[in-house]
Amino acid sequence: MNITGYIYSGEPNRINKELELAFTFTGKARNECSVLNPTILVESGNISAMNYFYISDFGRYYYVTELTCVREGVWAISGHVDVLMTYAGAIGSCPCIFSRAENKQLANLYLPDDRLNITSKQVIRQNFLSGGAMDIGEPSMILTVAG
């Protein structure tokens, strides 16, 4: 099967990954081969820099989970499917309810944000009303009497 090896240095949780093409080679499955967690034997030079690969026969991208030099020129590549990159296009069309989003157009900042740090420091401000104080003048007394 055809295998394309990449070097990926981005975040693993990034759906659309920008991959740096590193190697292309053919290989074969070692014994029974899981599609989701395959181990492939390939004949190649030093591929230790590779950390990501694609198997066209499986139609999936994989993270390299283990890279074993079986003997000189023969490598065993174990991987785990990267479901994000593999199904990136379809995932993008999936309807969802965003709970958090960096895109501010999707944000509602009136919702409580329990991750935001708020210090106990209080900022105090005082303001009088527009009418200002009463014209106090001289204090007065009112005597209320019967009659």
Place this chain on the structure above:
Amino acid sequence: MQIRTLGITLADGQIIRVPFIVSSSLYNSTDFISNNYSKIDDAEIESLFNSFFSGNRAFVRTLPIIYYDDGLLNEYSIERLKHFFPNSYSFSYDDPTLIKIFGNYTWGALIDGNDNVGGRFYGNVNDYIGQQFPVINSDYNRYGNDKSFSCSGTISVIPDDAVVNDELVFNSEIFHRGMITLHFGVSHRYGNGYTDTTWLSFIISEGPKYSSLLDSATGTKVPIYNPDDPYNPGGYTGPEGGNGSYDDGTSDDIASKLPNGSTENDTSSNGLFTRYIVNSSQLSALGDFLWADTAGGALQLGLAQQLFGQISDSIISLVSYPFSLADMAGQVQPIRLGCLALLDISEMSIVSAPVLNVNGYQHDWGTIQVGTSPTYFDNFIDYSGHTKISLYLPWGTGFVDLDPAEVNGKVIGVKTNFEFSKGTCVHTVTLGGHVIGTYSGVCGKQLPITSGSPALGAAALAGAAVASGVGLSFAPVPQPTPPAAPSTNAIGPGTSIGPWLGSTPSIQTNPARLTGDWRRGARVGNLLSSMASRVSRSGSFQEGNAGLGIQQPFLVYARPDMKVPKDYAHFHGYPSNITGTVSAAGSGNYFEVGEVHLDGVPCTDVEGAEIDAILKGGAIW
């Protein structure tokens, strides 16, 4: 696909230009056309657009602009566009030359990952009119004849100053403010079991200053960001709320129904009691009248008890106010204690004072905007649990808490109604024409007419009167009149109280007895203990601290200090509660989903569970 722009003339005459995509290759399905072109409810779309164009607020709306077209805008597609705009807005097709666009896109066959490609573009919008995005034509066939592909990305209309030397200086936070961003996504599957599932959805995101964006089309610079915004650059939020019934009907202006105290139920002088505005000299005369040595000697024994009771009981209250009441003064009249005129003993003249001619009074403290509009942080911190807004009201009321959700960013007013019998007041807090709170206070200080010592003195007075047989004599001024004839009401030797019961203060006794010290009576003992019990307190200083506090309402805000680390949103995202497609998160943006339906993802159960977990835990589009 082709990029077009459409100009929409808003009700205020402004023209907003929105890029859109015209596509022909994706919609070849006859069923798709016959199915009213869209799986999204058109009425809902209309409603969303109405809400957007009727307010100057940020919005995120899903807009399915779907064209069955030959790739060019034609009459048919214009009609289709008109369907999404109410009649109050005119529609025009336009290709503005000043609007630049920036976009990125990815596309690929869902199954055949080799077809995944992507790219970015920017430049003048005219450069892209008619340009084709890479069209996917995957023939990969995994499930029979099923063919599937997707295309998604964003197109943003940007202000001119976002481009420097023909290079887009892209800052996802700064330059997107005030921009219109169109997130588009296409998912198309056809073949066995998937015929007619083509749909195309757009999300147009628009920042808070879209009107500024419009200005950018005419060369006006767009404000980059508000430095006061702790989110830097921050901005407004998207839509919220559930389109409720908005039952904001209300009765007439309730606040205007407040009594103003000046005319209603005016009981300032009604035959039962009279209110005088007295000053310190008049009050001194009253004291002399009641207690002065000069009067004591004139007291006649038989009259003392009854007189003293009548005089003191005739005084209903004496209340001091920490402000002037001169404006409420009416006609100057002799002060009458019941049927007696108050006599200035030392001057031997009748004491007069202006009558209070109002029953109450209202003072308008004015208004104040509570916080700013929009509010200080323009987020949840502006509300209860974090921000405390207190209103100080004078005269014993003190601080009252206002609900930030009720008053934030709004204008409140305070009016105070005074009544002058007990010196109480009621503060009314209004919001617009609505009363949102009433609070009572005590602005007047009840002054004690008598106290323990005077009571004792009164008892002594009575005792003295009894022992010495002196009588009380009152003389009208300026000319003393001859003693009145004794009446049957006389209760003591040489004393007549008949004139006390008359309508004028013409009581007259022997002027010669207007001398002497009534306190001497204390030496002759025989207190009339019952008299002391009749001396009533008309007030207490316990409520009389009105003048000691600040005599002016004011607002106090207590806000926490919000700390937002750099790139907070990229690590955590902002709270959201908005439905959309995952791609709406925007390229390179972090997001978390509360719920996601993995529709159209041809994965295994295990993979689906992993996708679900990752998206809920946080991913970057």
